[in-house]
Amino acid sequence: MPNPIEFWFDFSSPYSYLASEQIEPIAARCGRRVEYKPTLLGVIFRTTGAVPLTELVPPKSRYFAHDFERSARFAGVPYRKPSVFPIPTVNAARALLWLQAQDEAVALRFLHAAFRAYFAQDRNLADAAVLEAVAREAGADPARLQQGMQEPAIKERLKALVDESIARGVFGAPTLFVDGEMFWGNDRLPQVERWLASGPF
Numbered sequence: 058m059p060n061p062i063e064f065w066f067d068f069s070s071p072y073s074y075l076a077s078e079q080i081e082p083i084a085a086r087c088g089r090r091v092e093y094k095p096t097l098l099g100v101i102f103r104t105t106g107a108v109p110l111t112e113l114v115p116p117k118s119r120y121f122a123h124d125f126e127r128s129a130r131f132a133g134v135p136y137r138k139p140s141v142f143p144i145p146t147v148n149a150a151r152a153l154l155w156l157q158a159q160d161e162a163v164a165l166r167f168l169h170a171a172f173r174a175y176f177a178q179d180r181n182l183a184d185a186a187v188l189e190a191v192a193r194e195a196g197a198d199p200a201r202l203q204q205g206m207q208e209p210a211i212k213e214r215l216k217a218l219v220d221e222s223i224a225r226g227v228f229g230a231p232t233l234f235v236d237g238e239m240f241w242g243n244d245r246l247p248q249v250e251r252w253l254a255s256g257p258f
Contacts, residue, residue, distance in 0.1 A: 061092040062249070063234040065222050068146040068182055070098060070230040071125045071136070072243040074172040077231070078134045079246055087253035093157075093168055095150035095215065096222040098143070098230055105228050109143050128243060135177040144175070144183040147215070148206060152188060154214050155205035156197060167195035 062084050066073035077093075084091050102108060110121040122138075129136030149171055156164035170191050174180040180187045189199040205211060222232070226239065233240045233249055238257070240249050251258060 059089050060236050061090045062253075063094055064091050065094045065096050065227050065230060065232040065234075067096060067098040067230045068149045068171055068175065069143040071176055072128070073231040074176040075125075075128055075132055075134055075136075076233075076243040076246060077169065077172055079132060079243075080233070080249075083246060083250045083253070087250065089253060093153070093165075094218055094222070095146075095153055096219050096227060096230070097147065097150065097215075099145070100219050101223060101228060104223055107228060111142065132243075135173070137177055137179050139175055139179050139181070141181050141183075144181060146182065148185070148188055149182045150215050151206040151211050152192060152202055154218075155202060155208065155211050156192075156195075158211075159205070163196050167192060167197060170195045 062080065064077070064080060066077065080091055098109070111118045113121070126136055126138070153164060153168055153171070156167050171182055171188075174187065174191045175182045180191070182188055182191070189203070192199050192202050225234075229241055231241075231243060233245070235249055235252050238252060240252075
């Protein structure tokens with residue numbers, strides 16, 4: 058079976074949201090599956106000395122704020138600028154990891170519901186009540202999820218993924234690996250699809 062497409066992301070990354078809405082059809086056309094791997098951009102930025110795109114010097118920060126909306130329109134993906142941005146996503150990432158260990162289908166529904174809640178509905182995922190509601194909407198049991206998120210193994214799993222992402226050179230999100238080849242950014246999806254369909258170029 059072909060290797061999965063590794064999709065590294067942070068729930069507070071707008072470009073990760075846009076790519077998450079497009080990657081699965083690409084993977085299906087090319088006979089691959091997507092393996093979603095959460096990381097934490099806050100930790101990555103502290104390690105690399107980087108900052109969120111919206112905290113760059115004003116010309117760049119204004120450009121990226123505009124580009125989020127334009128890229129969403131181009132992709133036909135609903136987008137509403139979050140009132141609070143960025144947000145801590147540790148709990149959302151832990152929730153996803155616990156769900157992935159329980160039920161992949163529910164985990165996938167949660168992932169898309171969480172991204173859409175934050176970037177299309179302006180619901181703050183860092184709010185425990187919002188995260189609980191999103192989990193319920195995805196078909197998860199919020200009470201069990203709340204307990205699962207606190208399991209030491211889940212906390213260690215997220216830490217290990219963050220460490221792995223840094224070790225492999227991830228510096229932003231989304232970052233995709235296709236058979237070891239690294240692609241950064243939503244705008245690299247056409248290259249990802251060509252690589253999947255035709256091989257290295």
